[in-house]
Amino acid sequence: MDIxxxxxxxxxxxxxxxxxxxxxxxxxxxxxxxxxxxxxAGQRIFGESRAQEIGPKHTAxxxxxxxxxxxxxxxxxxxxxxxxVALVHSIDSERLLRCVDDEAxxxxxxxxxxxxxxxxxxxxxxxxxxxxxxxxxxxxxxGSLANVNVRGVMGMATNTDDEAEIAxxxxxxxxxxxxxxxxxxxxxxxxxxxxxxMSDDYRIAVAEGSTMVRIGTTIFGTREY
Numbered sequence: 414m415d416i417x418x419x420x421x422x423x424x425x426x427x428x429x430x431x432x433x434x435x436x437x438x439x440x441x442x443x444x445x446x447x448x449x450x451x452x453x454a455g456q457r458i459f460g461e462s463r464a465q466e467i468g469p470k471h472t473a474x475x476x477x478x479x480x481x482x483x484x485x486x487x488x489x490x491x492x493x494x495x496x497x498v499a500l501v502h503s504i505d506s507e508r509l510l511r512c513v514d515d516e517a518x519x520x521x522x523x524x525x526x527x528x529x530x531x532x533x534x535x536x537x538x539x540x541x542x543x544x545x546x547x548x549x550x551x552x553x554x555x556g557s558l559a560n561v562n563v564r565g566v567m568g569m570a571t572n573t574d575d576e577a578e579i580a581x582x583x584x585x586x587x588x589x590x591x592x593x594x595x596x597x598x599x600x601x602x603x604x605x606x607x608x609x610x611m612s613d614d615y616r617i618a619v620a621e622g623s624t625m626v627r628i629g630t631t632i633f634g635t636r637e638y
Contacts, residue, residue, distance in 0.1 A: 439629025565606030
Protein backbone atom coordinates (compact mmCIF):
# COMPACT_ATOMS: atom_id res chain seq x y z
CA MET A 414 0.00 0.00 0.00
CA ASP A 415 1.55 3.27 -1.17
CA ILE A 416 0.04 6.08 0.90
CA UNK A 417 1.62 8.85 -1.16
CA UNK A 418 0.42 7.30 -4.42
CA UNK A 419 -3.14 7.18 -3.09
CA UNK A 420 -3.03 10.83 -2.07
CA UNK A 421 -1.51 11.90 -5.39
CA UNK A 422 -4.12 10.02 -7.43
CA UNK A 423 -7.01 11.51 -5.43
CA UNK A 424 -5.66 15.02 -5.90
CA UNK A 425 -5.04 14.39 -9.60
CA UNK A 426 -8.56 13.06 -10.16
CA UNK A 427 -10.15 15.91 -8.23
CA UNK A 428 -8.33 18.41 -10.42
CA UNK A 429 -9.01 16.52 -13.67
CA UNK A 430 -12.72 15.76 -13.32
CA UNK A 431 -15.04 18.51 -14.60
CA UNK A 432 -17.19 20.50 -12.21
CA UNK A 433 -20.34 18.50 -11.51
CA UNK A 434 -18.71 15.07 -11.85
CA UNK A 435 -18.35 13.32 -8.49
CA UNK A 436 -15.66 10.78 -7.69
CA UNK A 437 -16.53 7.55 -5.90
CA UNK A 438 -13.30 6.00 -4.61
CA UNK A 439 -13.92 2.26 -4.92
CA UNK A 440 -12.44 1.02 -1.67
CA UNK A 441 -13.78 -2.54 -1.57
CA UNK A 442 -11.29 -5.05 -0.15
CA UNK A 443 -8.85 -2.27 0.84
CA UNK A 444 -7.94 -1.53 4.47
CA UNK A 445 -9.01 1.52 6.46
CA UNK A 446 -5.44 2.87 6.30
CA UNK A 447 -5.74 3.15 2.52
CA UNK A 448 -9.14 4.84 2.81
CA UNK A 449 -7.76 7.30 5.34
CA UNK A 450 -4.99 8.26 2.92
CA UNK A 451 -7.66 9.11 0.35
CA UNK A 452 -9.70 10.90 3.01
CA UNK A 453 -6.71 13.01 4.01
CA ALA A 454 -6.34 14.02 0.35
CA GLY A 455 -9.93 15.32 0.34
CA GLN A 456 -11.98 12.27 -0.72
CA ARG A 457 -15.34 11.85 1.01
CA ILE A 458 -17.30 9.33 -1.12
CA PHE A 459 -16.27 5.68 -0.94
CA GLY A 460 -17.74 2.70 -2.82
CA GLU A 461 -18.09 -0.76 -1.31
CA SER A 462 -19.50 -3.97 -2.77
CA ARG A 463 -19.63 -6.29 0.22
CA ALA A 464 -22.27 -5.71 2.87
CA GLN A 465 -20.06 -7.01 5.67
CA GLU A 466 -17.35 -4.39 4.99
CA ILE A 467 -19.50 -1.26 5.25
CA GLY A 468 -20.38 -1.43 8.95
CA PRO A 469 -16.82 -1.84 10.30
CA LYS A 470 -15.43 0.77 7.91
CA HIS A 471 -18.23 3.17 8.81
CA THR A 472 -17.29 2.79 12.47
CA ALA A 473 -13.58 3.29 11.78
CA UNK A 474 -13.84 6.27 9.43
CA UNK A 475 -14.81 9.91 10.11
CA UNK A 476 -18.51 10.72 10.23
CA UNK A 477 -18.61 12.89 7.10
CA UNK A 478 -17.81 9.96 4.78
CA UNK A 479 -20.55 8.96 2.32
CA UNK A 480 -20.82 5.21 1.74
CA UNK A 481 -22.04 4.04 -1.66
CA UNK A 482 -22.93 0.42 -2.37
CA UNK A 483 -21.78 -0.32 -5.92
CA UNK A 484 -21.79 -4.11 -6.24
CA UNK A 485 -24.49 -6.66 -6.96
CA UNK A 486 -26.79 -6.55 -3.94
CA UNK A 487 -28.58 -9.65 -2.68
CA UNK A 488 -31.90 -9.13 -0.93
CA UNK A 489 -30.69 -10.92 2.19
CA UNK A 490 -27.84 -8.39 2.57
CA UNK A 491 -29.99 -5.24 2.33
CA UNK A 492 -30.63 -4.98 6.07
CA UNK A 493 -26.86 -4.94 6.72
CA UNK A 494 -26.21 -1.88 4.56
CA UNK A 495 -29.33 0.26 5.00
CA UNK A 496 -28.19 1.97 8.24
CA UNK A 497 -24.99 3.22 6.62
CA VAL A 498 -25.42 3.66 2.89
CA ALA A 499 -25.98 7.05 1.24
CA LEU A 500 -26.57 5.68 -2.27
CA VAL A 501 -27.18 2.21 -3.72
CA HIS A 502 -25.94 2.17 -7.33
CA SER A 503 -27.06 -1.34 -8.21
CA ILE A 504 -30.85 -1.68 -8.12
CA ASP A 505 -31.37 -4.32 -10.80
CA SER A 506 -34.90 -5.62 -10.13
CA GLU A 507 -38.26 -4.47 -8.80
CA ARG A 508 -37.96 -7.10 -6.06
CA LEU A 509 -34.68 -5.57 -4.82
CA LEU A 510 -36.15 -2.07 -4.99
CA ARG A 511 -39.09 -3.16 -2.81
CA CYS A 512 -36.71 -4.88 -0.39
CA VAL A 513 -34.62 -1.70 0.04
CA ASP A 514 -37.84 0.27 0.58
CA ASP A 515 -39.00 -2.21 3.24
CA GLU A 516 -35.70 -2.17 5.12
CA ALA A 517 -35.38 1.61 4.88
CA UNK A 518 -38.87 1.95 6.37
CA UNK A 519 -37.88 -0.44 9.16
CA UNK A 520 -34.77 1.68 9.82
CA UNK A 521 -36.75 4.92 9.76
CA UNK A 522 -34.92 6.48 6.84
CA UNK A 523 -35.09 7.09 3.11
CA UNK A 524 -32.37 5.58 0.92
CA UNK A 525 -31.22 7.07 -2.38
CA UNK A 526 -30.87 4.54 -5.20
CA UNK A 527 -29.89 4.28 -8.86
CA UNK A 528 -31.51 1.97 -11.40
CA UNK A 529 -28.83 -0.23 -12.96
CA UNK A 530 -29.04 -0.53 -16.74
CA UNK A 531 -27.67 -3.50 -18.66
CA UNK A 532 -26.28 -2.26 -21.98
CA UNK A 533 -23.04 -4.25 -22.14
CA UNK A 534 -22.54 -7.28 -24.34
CA UNK A 535 -21.59 -9.55 -21.42
CA UNK A 536 -24.54 -11.58 -20.17
CA UNK A 537 -22.84 -11.80 -16.78
CA UNK A 538 -23.53 -8.14 -15.97
CA UNK A 539 -26.68 -7.30 -14.02
CA UNK A 540 -29.36 -4.69 -14.59
CA UNK A 541 -32.58 -3.73 -16.33
CA UNK A 542 -32.67 -3.57 -20.09
CA UNK A 543 -33.66 -0.10 -21.22
CA UNK A 544 -37.15 -1.38 -22.06
CA UNK A 545 -37.47 -3.05 -18.65
CA UNK A 546 -36.44 0.20 -16.97
CA UNK A 547 -39.06 2.12 -18.93
CA UNK A 548 -41.64 -0.51 -17.95
CA UNK A 549 -40.77 -0.22 -14.26
CA UNK A 550 -41.13 3.55 -14.34
CA UNK A 551 -44.31 3.48 -16.42
CA UNK A 552 -45.90 0.92 -14.07
CA UNK A 553 -46.24 3.56 -11.35
CA UNK A 554 -44.68 1.31 -8.71
CA UNK A 555 -42.16 3.98 -7.74
CA GLY A 556 -44.94 6.17 -6.42
CA SER A 557 -45.86 3.53 -3.87
CA LEU A 558 -42.36 3.25 -2.41
CA ALA A 559 -42.01 6.02 0.15
CA ASN A 560 -38.60 5.09 1.57
CA VAL A 561 -36.52 4.94 -1.60
CA ASN A 562 -35.61 7.96 -3.69
CA VAL A 563 -34.54 7.21 -7.26
CA ARG A 564 -31.68 9.58 -8.02
CA GLY A 565 -30.80 8.38 -11.52
CA VAL A 566 -29.20 5.49 -13.38
CA MET A 567 -26.00 3.45 -13.34
CA GLY A 568 -24.38 1.26 -15.94
CA MET A 569 -21.21 -0.47 -17.06
CA ALA A 570 -19.81 -0.71 -20.56
CA THR A 571 -18.59 -3.88 -22.23
CA ASN A 572 -15.05 -4.87 -21.26
CA THR A 573 -13.48 -4.22 -24.65
CA ASP A 574 -10.72 -2.20 -26.30
CA ASP A 575 -13.27 -0.84 -28.79
CA GLU A 576 -13.66 2.71 -27.52
CA ALA A 577 -16.40 3.47 -30.05
CA GLU A 578 -18.49 0.62 -28.61
CA ILE A 579 -17.85 1.82 -25.05
CA ALA A 580 -18.92 5.32 -26.05
CA UNK A 581 -22.10 4.00 -27.71
CA UNK A 582 -23.07 2.10 -24.59
CA UNK A 583 -22.44 5.06 -22.30
CA UNK A 584 -24.43 7.24 -24.71
CA UNK A 585 -27.37 4.82 -24.42
CA UNK A 586 -27.24 5.08 -20.62
CA UNK A 587 -27.15 8.86 -20.72
CA UNK A 588 -29.96 8.96 -23.29
CA UNK A 589 -32.12 6.80 -21.02
CA UNK A 590 -31.46 9.15 -18.11
CA UNK A 591 -32.41 12.16 -20.24
CA UNK A 592 -35.58 10.42 -21.40
CA UNK A 593 -36.63 9.63 -17.81
CA UNK A 594 -35.66 13.12 -16.64
CA UNK A 595 -37.87 14.76 -19.26
CA UNK A 596 -40.86 12.51 -18.53
CA UNK A 597 -41.49 10.70 -15.25
CA UNK A 598 -38.90 12.64 -13.22
CA UNK A 599 -39.44 16.07 -14.78
CA UNK A 600 -40.57 17.51 -11.44
CA UNK A 601 -37.80 15.83 -9.42
CA UNK A 602 -34.81 18.07 -8.73
CA UNK A 603 -33.03 15.13 -7.06
CA UNK A 604 -33.08 12.95 -10.22
CA UNK A 605 -29.61 14.12 -11.21
CA UNK A 606 -27.15 11.22 -11.29
CA UNK A 607 -25.61 9.22 -14.13
CA UNK A 608 -23.09 6.82 -12.59
CA UNK A 609 -20.85 5.41 -15.30
CA UNK A 610 -17.14 5.06 -15.84
CA MET A 611 -14.42 3.12 -14.01
CA SER A 612 -10.61 3.20 -13.99
CA ASP A 613 -10.23 2.04 -17.61
CA ASP A 614 -13.02 4.03 -19.24
CA TYR A 615 -14.01 6.98 -17.05
CA ARG A 616 -12.73 9.58 -19.51
CA ILE A 617 -15.05 8.21 -22.19
CA ALA A 618 -17.90 8.12 -19.68
CA VAL A 619 -17.36 11.75 -18.70
CA ALA A 620 -17.32 12.75 -22.39
CA GLU A 621 -20.67 10.97 -22.80
CA GLY A 622 -22.34 12.72 -19.87
CA SER A 623 -21.45 10.84 -16.68
CA THR A 624 -21.98 12.79 -13.47
CA MET A 625 -20.36 10.20 -11.18
CA VAL A 626 -17.37 7.92 -11.81
CA ARG A 627 -16.37 4.86 -9.78
CA ILE A 628 -12.57 4.53 -9.66
CA GLY A 629 -10.67 2.01 -7.58
CA THR A 630 -7.59 0.43 -9.16
CA THR A 631 -6.16 3.75 -10.35
CA ILE A 632 -6.28 5.04 -6.77
CA PHE A 633 -5.63 2.04 -4.55
CA GLY A 634 -3.84 -0.37 -6.88
CA THR A 635 -4.88 -3.96 -7.28
CA ARG A 636 -6.90 -5.73 -4.63
CA GLU A 637 -5.05 -6.66 -1.45
CA TYR A 638 -5.67 -10.18 -0.20
